[in-house]
Amino acid sequence: MSDFDSNPFADPDLNNPFKDPSVTQVTRNVPPGLDEYNPFSDSRTEHALAQAELLKRQEELERKAAELDRREREMQNLSQHGRKNNWPPLPGNFPVGPCFYQDFSVDIPVEFQKTVKIMYYLWMFHAVTLFLNIFGCLAWFCVDPTRGVDFGLSILWFLLFTPCSFVCWYRPLYGAFRSDSSFRFFVFFFVYICQFAVHVLQAAGFHNWGNCGWISSLTGLNKSIPVGIMMIIIAALFTASAVISLVMFKKVHGLYRTTGASFEKAQQEFATGVMSNKTVQTAAANAASSAATSAAQNAFKGNQM
Template sequence: MAMNPFVVDDGDQSNPFASTDETRINPWGGGGGGGGGNNSGSTPQLAGGGSRYGPSAGKTATPPPATPSPAAARQSTATNNAASSSSSSRYKTATTTTAPSGPESNSGGAPLSREMELQRREADVAQREARLKDRERAVGTHDVPNWPKFKPMIYHDIEKEIPLRGRWLVKRVYMAWILAVIVYLVNCIAAFSLLVTNASSGGVTFGISLLILLVGTPVSFVFWYRPLYNGVKGDSSSSFFFFWFNYGAHLGVAALLAVGIPGGVILTLAQFKNNLPSAIICMISSALLIFEVFYGSWQIKSASVYFRSRGMSAEQAKTEAVTGFASSKAGRDIAGAAVKSAVANEVRRT
């Protein structure tokens, strides 16, 4: 029958794993039990009296943990707190340095921030443009003066400022103004010929014609051509009435000049007996004056047709005139003076 090597025979009490060296002393022994500390035939003892093959066999005995002193415990706690504070401060610094703030902390990050900045700038630009448009409507668009060419003082551009529907009328009246300037010049030359040929009242005639040339040229532009220009440009009824009144007066003066004042028909016939070249110049001047009267009458009729076609009326012209006068500086001054006078009278009554 085979013997079980893991079963200890009751008849043999010796430890099969014990050292055969009879002289070796058990280092775990307590020094007693059989003189000389020989551990043969006896159960090895652990420090503290435990059996080597007891419940704790095969485990190394660990000494109980030492209880720290109160001073050491306080020092260890202070050290741990300092380390924890240092670690927390480093974490906060790193978070402050690396974590984006504001809109950049969103999932979009920097691209979202740039998009919001672009939207803000676009809103600012739109607001500025709206402000500029309001200012232009209040003050009016300022263009660089381009007329007259030799010394620009005002802005004048028929193709740019005048609507297509009324451009033909403005061009005709502009030609009428150029014709008036030519008539003034030729009339002055005819009067000078009368002065040179010693015609009767030649000096006075030349003086009047020179004054008409120098003063009539800018006055005619400002008082009858420019009102029509602005009337067609802005559909202003009051400007049309201003044009009719002043241009009618101009044509009346031209008719008087054509009849008998310098360069007129009467002096022309008289000059044929005195000096033929001077008489021819006076005849040309008279013909131009007569042509100007007929051409101007045609333009007045054309302006009337355009006025009615645009649905303008005398009532609208009256309203525009009152509104324009009230908004002008003179109108505001008069209104202010009237208010002050009314308040003073009311104070005196009370």
């Protein structure tokens, strides 16, 4: 009777399902790392990354919204008080005032401001190089009296290329990005190709061309080593201008392709601009009036005959 009175469930091993041999065999063969696997850890990590990405996008949108709001306020302020020319920055008592208005943060979209600023600095770099070229040609003229033509032309190139390059290719580029003008983009590309050719010729430095390029520098080095070194430095600056100009030409052309500009739009803008010009309208009106008067006179003469 004692066997029947004993409790079969009192044995802890028998009452524990995890002590079953089949279960213990499986748990012994658990793949490495599986016991540390947490199915909720990956989802939490992804959720954190997604939340961080959303916060980043939200900050970027808020920054752009603040930039647009600031530009809108500045444009309203300018419309109320007028856009006063601020370039070149001249003192108030100077007899000649600024000729252009320039403000990258107001006129140029945010994504193009860096490119336009680099082109502005490139224009300044070339202007400084032309100014140093005058002193290089002067030093060359001091050691070689036959180089008076180069010294005179160096002054002419500085006085000619500095304002012309600003007006002929930099301002069209500034206006093209400001108003998304296809016509101004084409003006810039045409003039800038010519500007690049000028950079190459200046870097070459042919004799009697007024440039301290590589050919002139090597010639000046035979006359005087200090003068030759000075001319070599200027030749390197001309070369840097040519290289940077080529790189920026490709950069601007790539941005131009993303703006949706085209040759057809340039033609339309040119035709619209010509027809809206007051001088052209006056000339067309005068021509039409003259043609009508001439036709009326011819008709009157024909009736008399």
